[in-house]
Amino acid sequence: MKVSILNLAPLRKDNKYREAIENMIELAQKAEELGYERYWIAEHHNSKSFASSATQILIDQTLAATKKIRVGSGGVMLPNHSPYIVAEQYGTLATLYPDRVDLGLGRAPGTDMETAQALRRTERTADFPNEVEELAGYFEDINEVHAYPAAGVKVPIYILGSSTDSAHLAAKLGLPYAFASHFAPGMLIEAVKIYRDEFKPSKVLDKPYVIVGANAYLADTNEEAKRLSTTQTQAFADLVSNNLRPLQPPVDNDEMVWDKVREADTANVPNFGPVKFNADDLIRRKKQVADNMARVTFIGDKETVKKQINYLQEQVQFEELMINSYIYDIKAQYHSFKLLKEVIETL
Template identity: 40%
Template sequence: MKHVPLSILDLAPVSSNADTSEALRNTTELARRAEAWGYQRFWVAEHHNMPAIASSSPAVLLAHLAAMTRTIRVGSGGVMLPNHAPLVVAEQFGTLESLHPGRIDLGIGRAPGTDQRTALALRRTMQGLSAEDFPAELTELIAMLAGDPTRPQAVPTAAGLPQVWLLGSSDFSARLAGLLGLPFSFAHHFSAASTEPALAVYRQSFRPSQWLDEPYAMVAVSATCADTDEYAEYLAKPGWLAFLRLRAGAPIRLPTPEEAAAYQFSPAERAFVEQRRIGQALGSPATVAGQLSELLGRTGADELMLTNQVYELADRLRSYQLIAELSERPAVGPAGSLCLTL
């Protein structure tokens, strides 16, 4: 069985009976617990104009999370580059790396993480919203982080660089990550059917770089674990319903498990949910262990990043703790965090 580190991707979910302040406090508590359990890294995702997600400002949230933890790597999963000028991102993450050297990850994505109207409000112009502009802006950002004297200087300039990752859910970013020699994180929880083809493209196109001698692929997977298979599915349903509402253009805060259980899914909605379930790790510890092992066997991932949208903090913590308890911790990871081994 392949041994890999486990990490967490969090969206600071906002429950229907709570507010964003509570959501951010819950994310902070989860980061603390993740460090204690031995997870490798803790990332937050950039999304906008979504009432169920409070992680709209990754750099701000990461400064807080890094200050509230000591050893776990913290990072963006990701910063959506079309929404920002490269210099601003270089300054933000140069500041974070200066404050918390050796602990900062900069995961970069090329989607806006929102609807087109909100994306325009963020960037104030249509320029930079095209996928064709992304490679040039990414190259500019990396050059600024590295202190290229031909570019405007990003100040503060850290002694070291944040670890730069490229994120994706298709082969576009997979190929670009390979050509640039960057570590690559694939959004299996968004696009399960595309995972293996994209990872093959990444590995085939990989060129050694200052970042990596060999390809390093992380797979982000939705994982909800509970004492029984039935209770895990009960906990997962609010996330499915919230995503359905988002896709329908009527986003809501995360509903209660009771509300989600009572919801009458139409045949089309049920088919959509069943499609979303493909590739998820969902169930008791034994069930989840088998599902994650199967995913590793198929993808050859070097690291797994777990994410979920569970309503109650206690259930969310319990899910990640149960998965941590499946694992051994025999080695020290490259960033000093303990590696969890399935």
């Protein structure tokens, strides 16, 4: 099994954006030392807690700071961009760094609709399937308009998804499929089944290839791994509370996280006429949503995580794991990825 890393270039508490980008590049260098397969960088807009808006620039900087690890987009949110410009950008990257660039494509804007309009500034409705084929055509140099230096350059395309829609498309086009189960695991099993059942071999892939997104928190003890994972719990609690912050230091346990949320919600429980909402009900619903988002998360020492990965393999068939990690302490994050690579090598 292959294992790779996804990085959203998150800010940590009291970080500046430059520090977040430097941390992202340093983690790529560590991933290369450890033998990770690829390193993907996400695209987010109008999100003050992430530095991953100009993805292609971050990819260029990461390629320049590494020697052999594949680096790519996880992914380019195609509705935000002209396929022609994407071809030019990634064709240029692949020209500078041959056989090291991946192009993951997603159909979501990666932001709110108002920001999406500001990004694209057009009334034309995005047509993801046709735009994927248009983009591939620039690399194959079969379109009426030519994109240089992309024409004839090999840039592997991956279809990203968090629902079943992209599974049908990836299968139809015979492209590798990456599912975002690190934050949206609900349709993972169904989507992968659709992809495998409907897959049609293509000139780039003769059989299905599935990448499953997951979160991972490894340490020398289960207790320490659980403590490290509370940074993710805080991030997901912030997300469902619409209170985005940089990554926060870990706390002793998840209960402490939700106690803080309860404290804030109790002071700001909404009223609707004579009806006052119950803070405990709000917390329960928020926790349920956050817990569902975090369902594909490995937490523990090496033996514990090995069992968790084996269990996931029993539920869904995949060829590669793409790991996201919100570990606050940089050294602890490096150690977690080292332990994870050791686990993968035993599978």
